[in-house]
Amino acid sequence: MAKSGEFDFIEASLKPLTLGHPAALGLADDAALLTPQAGHEIVLASDMLVEGRHFPVAATPDVIAARALHSNLSDLAAMGAFPLAFLSSVAFPETWTARDREALAAAFARQTQALEFPLIGGDTTLGGEALVLSLTMVGEVPTGQALLRSGAREGEDVWVSGTIGDAGLGLKMAQNTLDRQTDLLARYEQPQARLELGLALRGLASACIDLSDGLLADAGHLAKASGVGIEIESAMIPLSDPALLWLENEGQAGLVKLASAGDDYELLFTAPSARSGEILALQADLGVTLNWIGRVLPGEGCMLLDDAGVAIDVTAGGFTHF
Ligand SMILES: [Mg+2]
Structure with missing residues (x-):
């Protein structure tokens, strides 16, 4: 131009x-101050x-x-x-x-x-x-209160805000490969960063990450940064009603897809079990659902468990940008 x-x-x-x-500075100087x-x-x-x-x-x-x-x-x-x-x-x-x-x-x-x-x-x-x-x-x-990915400790709980996989389904709708459903399309097109939740988790969560690459991939990133393993109970992954409807015909592979889909921009965090009451109490104040989905373990990586507690073979990784 x-x-x-x-x-x-x-x-x-x-x-x-x-x-x-x-x-x-009125966008009129060489830099901001x-x-x-x-x-x-x-x-x-x-x-x-x-x-x-x-x-x-x-x-x-x-x-x-x-x-x-x-x-x-x-x-x-x-x-x-x-x-x-x-x-x-x-x-x-x-x-x-x-x-x-x-x-x-x-x-x-x-x-x-x-x-x-x-x-x-x-x-x-x-x-x-x-x-x-x-x-x-x-x-x-x-100073000193930032939430980092590296603070998760063995024995702690793993929590996630909102519902998982909606934006992934919304993306398919934006690409016209899935029938449009307003709420899910909006999750992709009009994401809402969980800013208030992030502030409320200071001093409460031991580690935190936002879900941009997908629940499983980002849980893996947090686990790696903390030097721990994470197991997630698939039955505890919070899903919206339209996502549940979609899942009816998809089975376990569909659930893995939702847990691997990017762009949810929910927060995944860890905390000691003793803080559960305080975490649950945030829901009413902030108008966001918070769900326990798993545990921090010794070891490494993120494991997804089926209803019988058996690890699901997750071959589909998170969305990667490259
Ligand atoms: Mg991020």
Whole structure:
């Protein structure tokens, strides 16, 4: 984009996204200037999304904005961080008109105003054929209180929020390979990062991870970081009504598919059994279901158990980006 066009775009379409936050310096300086609260650590997460890979080619601006923001915010949630601001680097396809660019910025504005989450910097450029978005999230957490993947200990319980596999089914609907069902499609197109839950789990969960690659894969990531094994009881995996309906014709392989599907952006966490009451009490406060799904064991990896307690051969791994 011509330099003058870029300045116009920043002024008209991106500046409103700052919500007037002083750290943005009106998007008019060389960098942002953010003052952390005393006694807090800055939490940074960055994630790149490519059209056709992380969202469908024909996705609407609202779907692109929701998926880009919440998949990134989910990483802050997993750390127990409070979201402060974000930076956004965008490579627009050369075929995009000024109107296309403005429509995407407007979709971001709708999302970030609702979240009171300001843009404080970034870059825009013309790219190749696909839209490429890289967001950098800035959050903060009281020093020493961040939730890490590495804190799970043998004997603890494994918990998960919400329901599992809905976004995977929603993706099939977005790709028109499964009949559309509004709630499941929304789980894929309009994910909701569990930010409040992440904050509430500080001092309560011993380890935490957000589910982006799939329940089994991400439980495996947490197990590896903690140097433990995890077993999950398949009967305890929380499923939505439409997912249960889908599962009726699919059997055990279907359940493994749901447990391997990405993009749920729920939180999986571990805690000592003595904290179960406090964890269950969070449900009413936060309006989110929390379910016990398994245990932390000595050893390594993540094992899925059937109703008889026998390990299911899980050959389908989690969704991988490469
Ligand atoms: Mg993550």
